[in-house]
Amino acid sequence: DARVTQTPRDKVTEMGQEVTMRCQPILGHNTVFWYRQTMMQGLELLAYFRNRAPLDDSGMPKDRFSAEMPDATLATLKIQPSEPRDSAVYFCASGLGAAAEETQYFGPGTRLLVL
Amino acid sequence: QQPVQSPQAVILREGEDAVINCSSSKALYSVHWYRQKHGEAPVFLMILLKGGEQKGHEKISASFNEKKQQSSLYLTASQLSYSGTYFCGTPHAGGTSYGKLTFGQGTILTVHP
Numbered sequence: 072d073a074r075v076t077q078t079p080r081d082k083v084t085e086m087g088q089e090v091t092m093r094c095q096p097i098l099g100h101n102t103v104f105w106y107r108q109t110m111m112q113g114l115e116l117l118a119y120f121r122n123r124a125p126l127d128d129s130g131m132p133k134d135r136f137s138a139e140m141p142d143a144t145l146a147t148l149k150i151q152p153s154e155p156r157d158s159a160v161y162f163c164a165s166g167l168g169a170a171a172e173e174t175q176y177f178g179p180g181t182r183l184l185v186l
Numbered sequence: 187q188q189p190v191q192s193p194q195a196v197i198l199r200e201g202e203d204a205v206i207n208c209s210s211s212k213a214l215y216s217v218h219w220y221r222q223k224h225g226e227a228p229v230f231l232m233i234l235l236k237g238g239e240q241k242g243h244e245k246i247s248a249s250f251n252e253k254k255q256q257s258s259l260y261l262t263a264s265q266l267s268y269s270g271t272y273f274c275g276t277p278h279a280g281g282t283s284y285g286k287l288t289f290g291q292g293t294i295l296t297v298h299p
Contacts, residue, residue, distance in 0.1 A: 104286075114228070114273065114289040127286060162227060174218070175275075175287065177227035 073097045075165050075178035083184045089151040092181045095144055096165030103146045104175060105131075105138055106162040114162075120146065153185045187211055189276045191290035198264050198297045206293045208274030209256040217250050217257035218275040218287060221268075228273060231259075261295070269297045 076095045084090055096103050105117040118128040118138040128138060135154070140146045150157055160182050164175040189210045196204050208217060216235050220228040234250035234257055245262040261268055271294050275287035 113291045116286065116288070119286055174230045174233065176230065179227050 075163055075176055077161075077163050077178040077181050079181055080179060081182045083186065084153055085186050086154055087152040088185075089149065090153045090157075090183060090185075092148045092161055092163075092183075094146040094148070094163030094165075094178055096146065096163070097176055098144070100165035100167055100176070101143075102166045102173075103140060104164040104166075105146070105148050106164065107159045108162060108180075109159045117148070117161075153183075155185045158183055158185050188288055189274055189290040191272075191274060191293050193293060194291070195294040196296070198295070200266060200297055200299055201263050204261045204264060204295060206259040206261070206272050206295070207256060208258070208276075208290055209254075210276050212255070212276075214250075214252055214255050214257075214276055216277055217248075218277070219248055219257075219259055220273045220275065220289075221270045222273065222292075223270040264295075264297045266297050266299065269295055271295070
């Protein structure tokens with residue numbers, strides 16, 4: 072049963088600390104998305120990779136957020152320094168990304184609380 | 187641009203029907219529907235493509251009217267397991283944005299016994 076995995080599932084940290092979230096896409100998927108979900112803003116796209124290349128990170132605060140794909144099995148989202156307003160659930164999703172009808176498969180999410 | 191969903195929330199009794207609408211201000215060539223249960227990740231339900239076709243998943247079906255730039259999700263004879271937040275997602279066209287979705291704000295569906 073192929074699934075997207077994310078670690079950690081929960082993270083509590085203090086303002087100013089660095090936070091790294093990891094995602095393992097489904098094997099064979101070449102597209103990875105990072106989303107942030109809050110009650111106020113809903114589901115927002117932060118960054119988007121295809122074949123490990125960043126295609127769009129316009130939704131991401133550039134001064135503190137960074138996203139990378141060191142290899143095809145790992146995507147990372149880093150926040151440095153973290154702020155209380157970063158508290159949210161961060162989802163990673165993967166897909167084949169070949170056409171408009173491609174499905175995105177979401178991981179379980181990382182629930183981040185910045186105190 | 188974010189698609190607009192209506193209503194924002196629906197409360198049903200088991201066995202009742204509901205319709206959730208999703209409309210966009212830009213031309214659409216497909217609409218994706220996802221359901222998210224509380225504390226869980228969004229899960230794919232179905233994709234509607236050009237041509238006004240309808241699709242089904244359990245007793246959930248959907249239609250897509252590309253001329254009106256809108257899609258509707260029909261939940262028939264609702265079950266307790268249908269409770270959750272329903273999102274529509276609209277893709278961006280072409281270039282490097284291919285496959286990228288913008289999600290609506292969600293419709294919260296609550297089914298009571």
